[in-house]
Amino acid sequence: MTGRSGTASAYLISRERLIRAPAERIFEVLATPALHSVIDGSGTVRGEQPKGPARLSAGATFGMEMRIGAPYRILNRVVEFEEGRRIAWRHFSAHVWRYTLEPRGNGTLVREEWDGRAVPWRIVFRLMGFTRRHPESIEETLAKLEAYVLQQGGAG
Secondary structure, eight states: OEEEOOOSSTTEEEEEEEESSOHHHHHHHHTOGGGHHHHOSSSOEEEEOTTSOSSOOTTOEEEEEEEESEEEEEEEEEEEEETTTEEEEEOTTOOEEEEEEEEETTEEEEEEEEEOTTOTTTHHHHHTTHHHHHHHHHHHHHHHHHHHHHHHHOOO
16 A cells, blocks of 8 residues: 655655565665665666665665666665665755654654755756656555565565
8 A cells, every 4th residue: 555645846746655574674675775776666776886875874875776767877875864764865865765663563654755945946856857757656656665574574
């Protein structure tokens, strides 16, 4: 089940999904750069760059192989980190990808947010169509995250 949580602006896009698995198991997937391409719903994340951390932590930097039209590489830094509950990263453009996990009974409410509110030139995101595409991409990412977590460990 994917829900839309309240968004403050076109530059804060948020979706959530109740996943029948413990927060710790879900967090492990999110904190593992090698799995980001597996759960990516946008089709842009192709894989991790070598020499990065196997698992993310506060302040960690990690590179990803990307493709939007043409292939490129991006370097991210973890800017929010609370073990098992919250992880967020950003790169040079200042927008943040954030995941928050809230235990709910025998499952976890997972919220994914794309936060571009701090980007001075954020209108470019809108002109390029990112703000229109991100809701669907986030929903697809949450669905892939759920499928991966349940396939790896079964229900909570």
